Amino acid sequence: MTGRIEARFAALQQQGRAAFVTFLMAGDPDLETSLALIKALPQAGADIIEIGMPFTDPMADGPAIQAAALRALQSGTTLKKTLDLVRAFRAGDNVTPIVLMGYYNPIYIYGVDQFLIDAKEAGIDGLIVVDLPPEEDGELCLPAMRAGLNFIRLATPTTDDKRLPAVLANTSGFVYYVSITGITGSASADAKAVSSAVQRIKRHTPLPVCVGFGIRTTDAANEIARHADGAVVGSALVDVLRNSLDAEGRATATTVPAVIELATALAQGVHAAAK
């Protein structure tokens, strides 16, 4: 059976365009708003939706996503409720790929086997777990592959040619190239460097390569989409979300429209890129 991620990239390739991949934190600032947002994202042009699993100690994230995780936890979001969120989304959309992204401890405490059963049943297609390098593949990566979920690995500027085969060995769905050494939402990526990095990765794998970290504008999204199979935007969307909240950090009438407006603009940038 072809998975949703594979099917989506096959369709995009036929259309000759790159994927627009969005990231938002589950339950930021509350689960109801979160559901409204992810339901609206495909219409806005999102080809793949990444949903953050909130964690107290997001070691690879910058201030924007740290704060998003804390807002989500404050609103009572748990891993179980994150799965419920995806289940609710799937009731109305059975084609848009959903990827959960986060850190290992909440999954480990949930129980790896039970988590994989529940994630598959909820309609999740892939997992990105920041603190599980190939050296720890036995923890979740291999069980996830057996359960029919894609395990999407991060490759970074420090992943040299010698190490790339190990990083790519058990990767499926797509490869997420982290375009900078740093945390989310910090420096922006240099298009030339990204282009050569993507080419380098593609020499090692037939998988699509999506690029993230540091993409904030329509122009930047367009530029990256010329050189990669997809562009991932997270912190920029999370920043717009945060700016729409009231003084107590609650959603307002402008929250969903503001995020969707930026997503729409970024999607246009990605989709206008000639491949």
Place this chain on the structure above:
Amino acid sequence: MNSPLPNSFRAGPDDRGHFGKFGGRFVAETLMPLILDLEKAYAEAKADPAFQAEMTGYLKHYVGRPSPLYFAERLTAHFGGAKIYFKREDLNHTGAHKVNNVLGQILLAKRMGKPRIIAETGAGMHGVATATMCAKFGLQCVVYMGAVDVERQQPNVLRMRALGAEVRPVTSGANTLKDAMNEALRDWVTNVHDTFYCIGTVAGPHPYPMMVRDFQAVIGTEVRSQILEAEGRLPNSLVACIGGGSNAMGLFHPFLDDRDVAIYGVEAAGHGLSKLHAASIAGGQPGVLHGNRTYLLMDHDGQIQEAHSISAGLDYPGIGPEHAWLHEVGRVNFLSATDTEALDAFKLCCRLEGIIPALEPSHALAKVAELAPELPSEHLMVVNMSGRGDKDLASVAEHLGGQF
């Protein structure tokens, strides 16, 4: 536990950094190549007699080792039981055991050609030791410290600044040691090319727990020969406080296979184990944080909980993975002491021995007060006096109010 006990308790970790199921390398891909480089560089340095000779020389002439093994005569008489010895790590240059490890890591950083050093610190003793060694060897030094700790450990902040380090207060999470470690990891992931992360305890991704243990094992190795010289036999028990657990591991490790030596690690029970505390073994469960699997304080959803201890150095919701394993195989007994018990022990030690202990080893002393009176006078008990208490005087005065 159904699995048989190992032939040796000193053989770990395996080549993937595991002590039983604990330890490992749970880090972002960006850091993985750096950790592999570090592992290789450390293995080479460890096997290089020149590196070892350089360390030994600085330990003697700069740190002031060996530190004394001191018979605490009045405390022994006061408790009326076991014969109590203090391993005086508080007399090291910079005032705590932390410098043993920092010296090793800074020499390694130099060897690896890394000009910029970052560190996290809780009580500030690791930060001070790092700032000191960076000053001595001409390296740039950035120390991450929780904003709460910057407030309660002002003397150490001033010492670090005097030594030329940049102290960056951390205002994410609970503003304490765990958050300082997150910020240090974020710095490292950003500055991969020139930066060496000098971790202060036996935690973090492999090879840190092993490497820091090796550098601290000088404590137990010295105790072994000093007690043989003083008493003609090994001690009957060892006691040390545990936050991440580097002073404890340094004392314990050389004795792990002497199975007649009873070993006690003392965690911080804060306000009490049913309230806010920092006792990961007593009140936590195995999980994954900061690069390793170990016992952690967390909620049912796997979210890390804030630790609490009067002692900033023990205020961490985890423990080194090798300690977690030694707990599971039953080689080390883990106890805990509350803030109040630690303060009582602090006062007693000041008045009876003329030694102002740090609040961290005051936790160990608090359990000595329970263990020692029940033991015969021929029982030899070694307590790790891991640091001096000058830095804590302001917070002790605040807690004791009029009694101080």
